[in-house]
Amino acid sequence: MSGLFGDLDDPQRLRDGIIDAVKHGIGASRNDASKWDPLYRFFADELGVGDGQKGGPVIGKLVTEQKQIGNRCDEMAKSNPVYAVISVLGDVTPEHMLNAMRKRGRLPSLKAALFLREATPVRLVIFDE
DSSP states (O other): OEETTEEEEOHHHHHHHHHHHHHHHHHHHHHOOOOOOOHHHHHHHHHHOOOOSSSSSSSEEEOOOOGGGGHHHHHHHHOOSSEEEEEETTTEEEEEEEOOHHHHHHTTOOEEEEEEEEEEEEEEEEOOO
């Protein structure tokens, strides 16, 4: 079966792959430029999205404090992603991020955003074209 994220024959494997990649991003040093590389490779290898490199159609973001929300939205707007995987920690919620993304309105190419509370998926948002 094919869907928004490519081949969905084994959804549990896809879920686990994304969660493993997010765990890597959470555990990496905040200044580690390669912290989201496993996520980019997973999307490329398993879903046929992008070439597995930073700056492609997929972006991973970790938001640990509310004061980071604006900066993370601005960073996403600069890369113009098609898919976003956003992990929130602490008092940040997916709703905080979504509200900021909508207010800024600078993500016209974004088709979907997967929100996680740490490494637990909590919300998938599909954006209208």
